[in-house]
Amino acid sequence: MNYYMEFVYVISSILFIMGLKGLSHPESARRGMHYAEIGMLLAVIGTLVSGKIITWEWIIAGIIIGSAIGSAMAIFMPMTAMPQRIALSHAFGALAAVLVGINEYIEKGHLGELSSGLMGALGFEVLFGALTVTGSLMAFGKLNEMIKGAPITYKGQNIVNISLFLITVGMFVYLVFFPYEPVVFYSMIALSFVIGIFIVLPIGGADMPVVISLMNSYAGLAIAATGFAIDNKVLIIAGSLDGSSGFILSIIMSKAMNRSFANVLFGAVGTPQVDHTNLAEARPITRFGIEDTKFVLEQAERVVIVPGYGMAVAQAQHTVRELSDELEKRGIKVEFAIHPVAGRMPGHMNVLLAEANVSYDQLLEMEAINPTMDTVDVCIVIGANDVVNPAARTEKSSPIYGMPIINVDKAKTVIVMKRSMATGFAGIENPLFYEPNTKMLFGDAKKVLQELVTEFKKV
Amino acid sequence: MQIELVYILILAGFVGFEIIKKVTPTLHTPLMSATNAISGISLVGSLVAAGVAGGGVNSDISHILGFVAVTAATINVVGGFMITERMLKMFKKKEKKS
Numbered sequence: 001m002n003y004y005m006e007f008v009y010v011i012s013s014i015l016f017i018m019g020l021k022g023l024s025h026p027e028s029a030r031r032g033m034h035y036a037e038i039g040m041l042l043a044v045i046g047t048l049v050s051g052k053i054i055t056w057e058w059i060i061a062g063i064i065i066g067s068a069i070g071s072a073m074a075i076f077m078p079m080t081a082m083p084q085r086i087a088l089s090h091a092f093g094a095l096a097a098v099l100v101g102i103n104e105y106i107e108k109g110h111l112g113e114l115s116s117g118l119m120g121a122l123g124f125e126v127l128f129g130a131l132t133v134t135g136s137l138m139a140f141g142k143l144n145e146m147i148k149g150a151p152i153t154y155k156g157q158n159i160v161n162i163s164l165f166l167i168t169v170g171m172f173v174y175l176v177f178f179p180y181e182p183v184v185f186y187s188m189i190a191l192s193f194v195i196g197i198f199i200v201l202p203i204g205g206a207d208m209p210v211v212i213s214l215m216n217s218y219a220g221l222a223i224a225a226t227g228f229a230i231d232n233k234v235l236i237i238a239g240s241l242d243g244s245s246g247f248i249l250s251i252i253m254s255k256a257m258n259r260s261f262a263n264v265l266f267g268a269v270g271t272p273q274v275d276h277t278n279l280a281e282a283r284p285i286t287r288f289g290i291e292d293t294k295f296v297l298e299q300a301e302r303v304v305i306v307p308g309y310g311m312a313v314a315q316a317q318h319t320v321r322e323l324s325d326e327l328e329k330r331g332i333k334v335e336f337a338i339h340p341v342a343g344r345m346p347g348h349m350n351v352l353l354a355e356a357n358v359s360y361d362q363l364l365e366m367e368a369i370n371p372t373m374d375t376v377d378v379c380i381v382i383g384a385n386d387v388v389n390p391a392a393r394t395e396k397s398s399p400i401y402g403m404p405i406i407n408v409d410k411a412k413t414v415i416v417m418k419r420s421m422a423t424g425f426a427g428i429e430n431p432l433f434y435e436p437n438t439k440m441l442f443g444d445a446k447k448v449l450q451e452l453v454t455e456f457k458k459v
Numbered sequence: 460m461q462i463e464l465v466y467i468l469i470l471a472g473f474v475g476f477e478i479i480k481k482v483t484p485t486l487h488t489p490l491m492s493a494t495n496a497i498s499g500i501s502l503v504g505s506l507v508a509a510g511v512a513g514g515g516v517n518s519d520i521s522h523i524l525g526f527v528a529v530t531a532a533t534i535n536v537v538g539g540f541m542i543t544e545r546m547l548k549m550f551k552k553k554e555k556k557s
Contacts, residue, residue: 016497017474023490024481026550033547036497037540044536047503053510058526062509066533073534074541082488082546089495089539092531096501099528103508103521216491223498228464230504236464237471242498244475245490252484340484347487351546359553365484 008046009234015039016238020245026360043234079355080312083208083345087140090215094132097222098189101125104229105185114179121228123172126185127192129222134196136215139208142200143344149205161198168192206309206386208344209253210261217246249346256340256366258392258403288415288439290448294455296413296439300377302333304369306406307349308342310383310418314445317356320382323449324358326456335362337369337379337406339387370407379411383418383445389430400428414438417445489546496539502532 015035022032053059077085101122108114141147171188175181203211220242227235254261288296297303305324311317324334336358342349350363373379381388388408391398408414409432416438432438441448482490509525 012500013471016500017478019497020475020478020482020490020493023486023493024478024483026483026486026547026552029486029489029550030544030547033493033540033543036493040497040500040536040540043500043503044506047506052507055510055522058509058522059506059529062505062526062529063533066530067537069530070534070536070538071541074538074545077542079546079549082492082542085538085542086488086491086495089492089535093495093498093501093535096499096505096528096532096535099524099531100501100504100508103524103528106520212491216494220494220498223501224468226501226504228468230507231461231464232504233464233467235500235504236467238497238500240468240471241475241478242494244472245479245494248476248479249487249491338484345488346491347484347489350485351488351549354546354549354551357549357551357553360485360550361552363485 002050005046005050006233008042009232012039012043012046012234013237015042016241020241079351080315081144082351083212083343083348084140084143086345087136087143087212087215090212090219091133091136091140093219094129094136094215094222097219097226098126098129098133100226101129101229102189105182109180109182116176116179118229119176119179121225123175123188125222125225125229126189127168127172128218128225130189130192131196131199132215132218132222134193135200135211135218136196138197138200139211139215142203142205143208151202151204153202157198157202161195164191164195164198168195205344206341207257209341209346209348210250210257212345213246213249213253214261215246217243217250220244220246253341253346256404258400283434285421285433286436286439288441290441290451290455292439293415293441293452296415297327297332297378298330300327300332300413302335302376303327303378303380304335304337304373304376304408304411306337306339306379306381306384306388306408307353308339308382308384308387309344309348310385310445312343312348312352312383314383316382316446316449317352317358319446319449319453321353321356321358322453323456324362326453335364335369337364337366337408339366339384339406342384342387366404366406373407373410376411377413379408379414381408381414381416381418382449385418385430386428388432389428390432390435391428391430395431398428408432409435409438412437415441417441417443417448419444485550486547489543489550492539492543492546496536496543499532499534499536499539502529502536505529505532 016039019032019036022028105122142149168188168191171184175184220239224236224239227239327334338349388406390409392400392403392405414437505525505528508521509529
């Protein structure tokens, strides 16, 4: 590695860090991304002209094909498919790491330069890489509904997974001491691929935000390990940034679901214990029609909309924005309260609403909205259930007790848009629906909202 | 493997932690696609694998592994940055007519 390359990589690293720093605010985010893009361009061009490259045809072919696929995906992928795309790209990133790792193993093995240190780095690289490839593909399949989204479980699942994991770690340790054992090396990679499938199998759709974040983190770690293996510092820095980003997101997501990491990975299996004892079927609910809803909304000064995965499924984000416009025309203040795990990936609701032209300063986090919830006149819950379930605050016996929720029940009136009285993902009865200030507006979210907007436009 | 690489890993990890903590939750999805694009830096490693004619015997395997790696990493770099830009363009502040 010569000084010229080191210099280019230092500049790239600085630009990457500045790029991510820009994401602290929507105003500075785009400029930040330009820094990161320049950093990437410098690193790639720098490597190409470093004199290390001897044959070009494979590189050119790879870059052309990769650019074509990458840009096609970026241009044509609808925003609602963003969780799938993110999952898929983790698989690509990790695949690159695995292949570079295998190549390095072959090359260095051939030259007789496989030290224990190098083997350690290579081992981490292919282990994290391989399980991220299949794990992300599984997440992709589940999100794309190619695989059943519900948890797939069987007896002794955790024991199988833990044994597989221990065997793989055993192989890794063996390789560090005896690197020249290709059979062990490739078996270890194969097993890691299997582990990736097995760990995502029992994880349900609503836990996907954690899985995606975790895969993000693993992909980053695989890249950082690649940096160790090929002695490249910019890979270590970029991998660490990626790894810590995924790690922080996983923590945020787990916290927002009131669960530990381990619980998501190993305990997701637990069939939710639905407590039917205090499920008073006869308790009255208040139904609302379109006109009632319009009447209540017109009287309001401050309205908060709480979107959930149901809004994404119904593709109702544009209609939600139309409703918000109609309300604002009447001088009503409209805000959106976003729960961290609403949707299928971190920030899912924000992207959908931004796509529908909702101003970003109207998108408020749970912590920002909760303290002022009692001054809200009308709260509209669209396709969200567990994240607004007050049982998380009050019922110690509830499986979601302690989970942070948006306190919609504190608003003067709550309008819940729902298809039916069915329970949410967690299978837990929601006492919110029976509160005297809660009005149920049944039907498909998009259809109901459309009718509501039409009603408003009549005047 | 040199110990300085461990220093870099640890320091970069801390920097990452501090920066990512400050990322607004509104932009968590663009953050994921951005870190994804940046992690496409493995392209640099893939380029060397694809472009260096190995130790001689295994150069065909190197080229093919390198080629697939370059393709996968390029998908992330190009696709990742493009889609991040596309998303960030949507986050606008509406002019309030007061």
